[in-house]
Amino acid sequence: MIEVVSVNKTFGKQQVLFAVSATFLPGKVNLIIGQSGQGKSVLAKCMVGLHEVDSGSILFNGRDFTAMEKSEKSEIRQEIGMLFQGSALFDSMTVEENVKFPLSMFTKMTKKEMQMRVDFCLERVNLSGRNGLYPSECSGGMQKRVGIARAISMNPKYLFCDEPNSGLDPKTAIVIDSLIKDITYEYGITTMVITHDMNSVMEIGDSVLFIHQGKKWWEGDRHSIISTENPEINAFVFASEFMKEIKESLKGQKR
Amino acid sequence: MNYIRNIGAYFLMLGWVFRKPRKISIFWRMLMHEVQHIGINSIPIVALMSTFIGAVISLQTASNMDSPLLPAYTVGYITQSSIILEFSPTIISLILAGKVGSNIASEIGTMRITEQIDALEIMGVNSLNYLVFPKVIAAIAYFPVLVIFSMFLGMLGGFAALVISGLQSPETYILGLRSWFDVYNVYYALTKTVAFGFIIVSISSFYGYYVKGGSLDVGKASTKSVVVSSVVILIFNFIITKLMLL
Ligand SMILES: Nc1ncnc2c1ncn2[C@@H]1O[C@H](COP(=O)(O)OP(=O)(O)OP(=O)(O)O)[C@@H](O)[C@H]1O
Numbered sequence: 001m002i003e004v005v006s007v008n009k010t011f012g013k014q015q016v017l018f019a020v021s022a023t024f025l026p027g028k029v030n031l032i033i034g035q036s037g038q039g040k041s042v043l044a045k046c047m048v049g050l051h052e053v054d055s056g057s058i059l060f061n062g063r064d065f066t067a068m069e070k071s072e073k074s075e076i077r078q079e080i081g082m083l084f085q086g087s088a089l090f091d092s093m094t095v096e097e098n099v100k101f102p103l104s105m106f107t108k109m110t111k112k113e114m115q116m117r118v119d120f121c122l123e124r125v126n127l128s129g130r131n132g133l134y135p136s137e138c139s140g141g142m143q144k145r146v147g148i149a150r151a152i153s154m155n156p157k158y159l160f161c162d163e164p165n166s167g168l169d170p171k172t173a174i175v176i177d178s179l180i181k182d183i184t185y186e187y188g189i190t191t192m193v194i195t196h197d198m199n200s201v202m203e204i205g206d207s208v209l210f211i212h213q214g215k216k217w218w219e220g221d222r223h224s225i226i227s228t229e230n231p232e233i234n235a236f237v238f239a240s241e242f243m244k245e246i247k248e249s250l251k252g253q254k255r
Numbered sequence: 256m257n258y259i260r261n262i263g264a265y266f267l268m269l270g271w272v273f274r275k276p277r278k279i280s281i282f283w284r285m286l287m288h289e290v291q292h293i294g295i296n297s298i299p300i301v302a303l304m305s306t307f308i309g310a311v312i313s314l315q316t317a318s319n320m321d322s323p324l325l326p327a328y329t330v331g332y333i334t335q336s337s338i339i340l341e342f343s344p345t346i347i348s349l350i351l352a353g354k355v356g357s358n359i360a361s362e363i364g365t366m367r368i369t370e371q372i373d374a375l376e377i378m379g380v381n382s383l384n385y386l387v388f389p390k391v392i393a394a395i396a397y398f399p400v401l402v403i404f405s406m407f408l409g410m411l412g413g414f415a416a417l418v419i420s421g422l423q424s425p426e427t428y429i430l431g432l433r434s435w436f437d438v439y440n441v442y443y444a445l446t447k448t449v450a451f452g453f454i455i456v457s458i459s460s461f462y463g464y465y466v467k468g469g470s471l472d473v474g475k476a477s478t479k480s481v482v483v484s485s486v487v488i489l490i491f492n493f494i495i496t497k498l499m500l501l
């Protein structure tokens with residue numbers, strides 16, 4: 001479980017996060033949604049410590065991450081897997097070396113054990129046999145999957161995904177989404193996914209946090225997001241005319 | 256004000272660089288990679304520069320030595336001392352600041368803007384130690400090798416120029432090279448080289464690591480790192496010379 005308690009974050013004069021509090025539960029896919037530039041990525045980066053918060057705290061299973069020394073943070077970080085918006089694969093390493101990297105850095109596994117773990121993770125993301133490719137030789141969707149394989153190689157307790165399916169076709173996006181969902185349920189991971197994609201919200205959103213103007217604007221699950229009357233949510237969810245029509249027809253059915 | 260802040264940030268960075276690597280085997284692998292990158296790949300340019308400049312120094316010296324009072328072997332002596340004292344340690348380091356420094360800044364800068372450094376930090380890796388420490392060690396260990404190699408080729412270049420063009424006999428030139436040869440000068444030159452290697456790698460890593468923005472900014476950081484490390488090299492060249500030779 002991750003608890004965010006009243007986090008404020010400013011860059012220079014611009015305040016980006018305003019007293020955001022939230023709870024992310026284990027074994028669930030917790031979504032953060034919101035329009036562009038509202039502070040989603042900043043929130044995620046604050047949670048993993050890539051940005052320092054101005055005030056407030058982040059608790060990982062009750063342990064206050066924000067108050068820790070760098071060495072203690074390093075311990076927690078070994079329990080975190082993160083998939084970056086741009087995949088952030090190490091481009092001087094092959095697919096296999098990318099996935100193996102955290103294992104060789106932090107575990108005492110033998111070569112054989114590492115190889116088994118790497119093959120398992122690649123298999124899990126449907127990339128068996130692609131071990132020798134370099135990131136530049138992979139398609140965008142493959143890079144995302146390698147990113148997931150690398151993020152789960154250490155059996156993380158917490159998984160962060162920043163827009164895992166941006167820039168992918170709808171079908172590949174669903175593959176990535178269900179992969180994240182399956183992994184989360186299978187291993188009871190506390191998963192946090194930032195997304196713009198309403199498909200993802202409906203597919204995998206166990207709980208949904210809507211960030212607007214740097215504040216927690218709304219919280220709920222994928223069912224209540226359709227029926228809520230919150231105007232900002234509606235503007236986000238039913239952005240297109242097509243979706244507005246669907247909403248109207250849903251209302252009609254209910255009556 | 257900005258300068259002072261940069262200098263402070265630079266020393267804070269060094270504090271994170273000089274830590275014990277988490278896994279020696281990984282450090283070793285990175286070190287070998289950097290030796291290849293920084294050292295071996297620089298051999299061709301160092302060889303080319305050294306041979307030709309050595310040849311030109313000796314020819315220029317010979318053309319200026321037309322006084323009958325000066326013995327002929329003075330040419331070899333002057334060639335030897337200008338190569339050992341200044342050309343090989345300083346000029347070669349400036350060349351390497353351009354080649355190695357810009358390379359390091361753009362490599363690390365690209366890792367920064369593509370979030371690869373964030374990915375390392377998220378895993379709990381000390382990214383400065385992981386990325387920069389092997390480069391520093393490789394430079395400190397390998398720059399002196401390159402410079403000794405350059406000294407040797409510079410003198411050889413002078414030999415070729417003088418002897419092949421028939422200006423001097425091999426014996427006279429070699430006698431000149433061996434006259435007043437002082438090991439302390441080599442020691443001074445290598446001390447400078449180690450300092451310059453450290454300056455190049457640490458400054459270019461600094462500019463790469465703290466890059467903000469996009470690929471354009473990586474290009475700027477790379478240029479900036481070459482300019483700044485060249486200036487710092489010139490300043491330290493002066494300081495070390497003052498301290499060690501006078
Ligand atoms: N490192 C930074 N320095 C200064 N300002 C920043 C930094 N990172 C983000 N911001 C600012 O914080 C605000 C929120 O950015 P953030 O990246 O969190 O948006 P987002 O909700 O993730 O948007 P998107 O969906 O487009 O990724 C933006 O106004 C941005 O300019």
Ligand SMILES: [Mg+2]
Pocket residue numbers: 040041042085162
């Ligand atoms: Mg974002």
